[in-house]
Amino acid sequence: MTTISIPLFPLGAVLSPDGVLPLQIFEVRYLDMIGKCIADGGAFGVVLLTAGAEVRAPEQTERFADTGTLASIDSHAAPSPGLLQVVCRGGARFRVLRAQRLRSGLWMADVELLADDQAVRIPAELRGAADALDRVLSSLDEVPEERWPVRPPFRLDDCGWVANRWCELLPLPVAQKHNLLMLDNPVIRLELLHDMLDEHGLITS
Template identity: 55%
Template sequence: MFSPDDGSGFRLPLFPLQTVLFPDGLLSLKVFEVRYLDMVSRCHEEGTPFGVVSLTQGREVRDARSTAESFHTVGTLASIQSLERTHPGLLTARCRGTHRFVLRGQEQLKHGLWMGDATLQEDDQTVAVPADLLHVQQALRQVASSLAPRAHDGSGRESPIGEPFRWDDCGWVANRWCELLPVAAELKQRCMMLDNPLLRLELVADMLEKLRIVAGQADGDERDDGGPA
């Protein structure tokens, strides 16, 4: 079902969603459509990923009123970490994003499953968080700390920010913020597609400031110096 990328490309099953999966991001899925039950089971048994792509038209679950599905051509591979059959005809999958890919072509099979021909996109280079963006990193640390108790409160919920933590990596910090921010999927998709992790983090910092989630660095410095709040 999946062939490793040797530079010439590979073929893989696709799971179009109304969300954007980032590398190292966590994704929980409840799978009940026939077209995905077999695909997810096979991927888990074979230890192979599937591709998550963000929908531009159509719905995640097909019905008689659904419009034709279309989706972005840049997505992220999802590796299944655990799979449970909670009820007949229902699978619960916990997945992690790995590498970004670019679709060169896609086709929909008779039973509705999409298959894609893809090549891998280069992973982000490791770029240290610069001093003027440390406030963005520190704010994410605070969010992660506040969410950590969810994994131990008996509810079964897990923190959306998973280990290993890479606090000094621009791309990793930007990706985790993109997953958390209440912005449109289209904007998240554009951030995910950027090949410059520092630029992605700068854009995230702008969004955080506009949403009044994190104050700008200049504002923070002014308050620290005893200036007006």
């Protein structure tokens, strides 16, 4: 496994591989972090916040999950001084080995990159999840692509890709999203989400 050192961004949200995450950045620690990532093309880690707040408060320490997802910056804009708007894309999942909070409040961590999902063709009994997602994607035709919650290329025949997109789109608790994301087997991940879709009447025969 590959080990790298990255800054962390604890958030009350989950980022999946190939997922899209828009952020508004205004804290100095994250403005500096994002500025460096833009300058050198580097990535940072999105980890699920389990205690504390996204915005730093005196005498408060964030706690976060020990697994997360690399984020790279797709686009950025500075609509006003001290404010950055960025759109990030999800990369590899990782496990935090060691983390340290700097005096600025920014967390740095040594992380171990986890293996990507194996590409597994969707079995016939789970095809309904892909068909339902295809219907959602078809409904985006009238929306500008930069506002789509799912970005191409679409891999509607791949278990992991379809499962991750439903994990993002469904209104699930963030802890449940995180647990699904970290399942090693993409077929099991899709089976669980297929069952949820079926329960809500989103699977058509």
